[in-house]
Amino acid sequence: MRTSNNKYFIICVLLFTILVLSSCSTTKHLPVGDHLYVGATVKINPDSTGKVEDQKSLKDLLESKTRPQPNKKFLGMPFKLWMYNLAGEPTKNKGIRNWLRNKVGEPPVLASSVRLKLNNDILTSNLISTGYLQAEVIGDTLTKKRKTKAIYIANTGIRYKIDEVKFPEDTTSVNKILQRFKENSLIKRGQFYDLEVFKNERIRIDNDLKENGYFYFNPDYLLIQADSTIGKNLVNIQVIVKPIAPIEALQPYKINKINIYPNYILQRDSIIRSAPPIEYKGLRIIDRRATFKPQVFDRLIFFKPGETYNRKDHNLSLNRIVNVGMFKFVKADFTPIDSLKSNHLDLNFYLTPLKKNSLSFQTTVTNKSNNFVGSEIRINQLFRNVFKGAEQLSISVSGGMETQVGGTQGIKINSTSFSAETKLSFPRFVVPFLKVNSTSAFVPKTNISLAFQTIKKGDFYSMNSIKSEIGYIWKENIYKEHILNPISITYVLPPDTSKQTYKDNIIRFPGLETNLEKVFIIGSNYSFSFNNQLNTERKNNIFFTGTAETAGNLVSLFANTNAAGQKIFAKTPLSKFYRLEVDFRDYFKIRKEITWANRLVMGYGHAFGNSTSLPFVRQFFAGGSNDVRAFPARSIGPGSYNSSTSQFYADQGGDIKLMLNSELRFKIFSIIHGALFADAGNIWLRKEDPTRPGSGFKGSNILKEMAVGGGVGLRIDAQIFVVRFDLAMPFRVPYLPENQRWVIKDIDFGSKVWRKNNLILNIGIGYPF
Structure with a gap:
């Protein structure tokens, strides 16, 4: 029955696709006597047996320079042109037909708009500028079934190389600078002639002069002459300062x-x-x-x-x-x-x-990794220049209501929260008894913060926490940032343990009592980030952040020990642990509007002293809209433990985490983007919890206990915000018997029961990573 349903579904999709394509011929609505332009092909030296260096890249570059460009394609199909033709001529300036034709679709690119001579000149100029000084390009068109293609024959000749580079030898002040820094020249003997390199060399020389006081100099006062008459396909380069350069440009200030x-x-x-x-x-x-x-x-x-x-x-x-x-x-x-x-x-x-005081009011829609969605109101008061030293004092309060839309195991949970925070920021390093100066372009900051938060999650529990930090933020450059908090204090207050509801939940839900322990976390943390995504010209961008935290080591020397052997500080158990986490992301641009994004997250925590596991507020979690999307938030693990058997909303944490994500992102049209993704990951406890069988970490079981899922995504990317819809399904379920964990064979889109139990729609704000 399942096979029959799948076949029926596939047949319906194919019939619908054929119907749409048959009604959307790309040449059906062209003007009489014109043709559809389908692009250009550049053939390099077709009558010669020799190939130029990196011929494929040169061919792609030249083809990208031709104009006009043909209609855009998605997965090899002119989707936008189909939408344009499918919509037809709208009768009014609004409605679905107008939107399809003018917003989603694009009109056909006509062969009559192609200018062969102009393209010949453009391609020839590009070849000459990269060293093919004897290049010649001739273009023609080929038409078949009302589709026209442009074909350009590029005869490049031999690419010229640089034989000698000369700088001025007289003793004027400017020329002395040129001589002193000529070893840094971008133009080297043996390199290919390249006009772009010459332009960058002028900028380099201008920078050298600016660094030595020549305030009024600019690159236009430099001339780079090339002599190609020396033979053997070689050129001599001469760098000179133009005689028209004004006297102000020729003296340091x-x-x-x-x-x-x-x-x-x-x-x-x-x-x-x-x-x-x-x-x-x-x-x-x-x-x-x-x-x-x-x-x-x-x-x-x-x-x-x-x-x-x-x-x-x-x-x-x-x-x-x-x-x-x-x-x-x-x-x-x-x-x-x-x-x-x-x-x-x-x-x-x-x-x-800026104004000394500013008050801001913000209402936001929240979407958290634990599948809580809701709204929050935040009021922030900012005081600038508090002590006349460019300090900033920020006081904010916020409150919100949330409801969990996934991972509830049939229980709908409402959550309310209230928080208040004050932060004082100094635009310098404030270190007692030391004077620390910064010479980077980014002003370092010393932050002192105090925050309070209370959360109530349905009838299950409420939790209060107080956090205070003293730390520093500084950037080495535009890519690297450091955050060091030498003093970080968190005080977690448990719920009212006298209530019967709390006592009942402790019995029903394994691990809950440990998660809600009263605890003092006193320690330090450090974070380093590297991010070069602002460099949009790179084909490959990366993001990396690594954090390290330790707690309880130093303060335990001054803490008391109770009868149970626990370290006590201010009548509260003192948490002792260290925690490490790395998050590495890679963004590879396959094409202009297609990116392959990958992420690796690894985390490890080691608790010692009072407890065998990290405190709940420092644990790792798996599952959710920004994690392994085929599983409800915080529902994966630990290990092969099945948290769904508790009938409690998913809130499982661990000491160790491993997660991998891979996502192919592509633009469909306008602000609509799509994605295909696969996720894998899990968490583990460093030591097995007897109440949660299978939760302990064993190196040999890592791959066996990985949860795997995947799916498709649709994103509305309006630059200033991104609304994300990801439909995911599980491929591998770690808590099933070992020989039954791969569930790909059970996929059945035609089954209502299967869809209800396996498909998860994640709605999020922003990209998952």
Whole structure:
């Protein structure tokens, strides 16, 4: 019966597809006498037996330069053109037909729009710029069944190489700089002639000059001459400074006075010059209201009077002033004292401060990894420049209601929460008895925070927690960030243990009492992140974060020991553990709108002293909309233990975690994106829990106990937000008998019972990783 249903389903899909395709011929609605343009093919040296270096890449590059580009395809099919033809001509400017034709679809690209001579010139120019100085391109068209294809024959000739690179040898100040740094030249003997390299070489030389005080120099004052008449397909390169370069560009400049206007008003272009300046370490601060302490600007501005101008200090100063978060308008103005008689610049910083106080109100829809969805209201009050040292004080309160939509095992659970947090941030390293300076473009921060949270989950339990941290955040560069909290204190208060409901739940649900223990977590944590996804030109981007946490080691030296041998601090058991976690992600761009994303997560925790397992708030979990999506949130594991037998909502944690995700992401049309994904993972306890058989970690059982699932996804990606729908199904269930864990053979889309028990729709905000 299952086979019959599957066949019926497949036949219906095929019939529907054939019907749609037959009614959506790509050439049916073309203008009379015109043809559908289906793209271009470039043939490189077809009459020659020799091939050029990296011919496939060159062919792809040239084909991408031709215009127009044909209709876009999805999985090899012109989906958008089909939608355009299927919709037909709309009779009004709204409705489904108008939306399909003008938003989803795209009109046919016509052969009459192809300009062969223009494309010939474009392709020839591209070949010449990469060293094929004798290249010639000839294009023609081929038409068959009202479809036209352009064919371009590219005869490249031999690619020219560089024989010699010369820099000016006279003793003028600019040419001395060019000689000093010529070893860093991007143009090397033996390289291919490449116009793009020449452009980058001009930028390199300009940077060298800027670093040595040549403030008014720019790359347009450089000329790179190529002599291709020397024969043997070689060229000589000569770098010269153009004679038209003005005298201001040919001399280095030094910094004279540094003036800072921290209360500049952009609308009135006002500068309060009547206020006497405050002199501080070579800085002249014109601040009649004494809004900021002078030390603030000493940490933000890297120039000193008398120093030679350099671009590095220029950029560092601007970046740090912007990143300190105090100003909405920042301008650095360099003014020559007298360009005819002096080579000195006055440096003026015009800074418009943000409002000292700001109140924000936010309502959000929440979607958490444990399948709780709901809404939250958050109010945040921000005080800037609290102690006149660019500090920020943030006070926020939030409250919300949630309901669990997955992993409930038939029990619907409502959750309410309330939290309050205050955080004081200093724009520098605050280290007792030490002075620590930062020279990066990013301002380091010292944070002191205190937070309180109370959560009530239905009639099962409520939990209160207090957390306080003192720590530092700093960035090495745009890619690397460090977070160090040398002092981190968490105090977890259990529910009211006198209630009968609590006592009943402890009996019914194994492990619940351990999860809700009263505990003190006093320790330190460190996190390192690397993320180069902002570099969109890379074909492959990665994200990595690693965290390490330890608790209870130092404070236990001062803690008391109770009769049971437990370390007690403030009449509360002290948790002792260390915890490690890494999250590595790779994003490989197969094509412009197709990305293959992969993630590996590994976590390990070792508790010692008072307990054999990590405290509940530090445990690892598996399953859910951002995890192994074919299983309800927190329902996987530990190990081969079946949490569904408890009839309690899934909330299983562990000391060890391993998870792998793979997802193929592609654009369908407009803001609609699709995905195919597969997930695998599980958690384990370091030591077996007798009340949860199969929960212990054994190295030989890792692969045997991995949960595996996969599915399809649909995403609405509007750049500023992403709404995600992932439909997943299990492929391997770890808690089934060992020889029955692969369940792919049981897939039966035609069965209502199978769909109800196996298909999980995950609705989320943002991408899963």
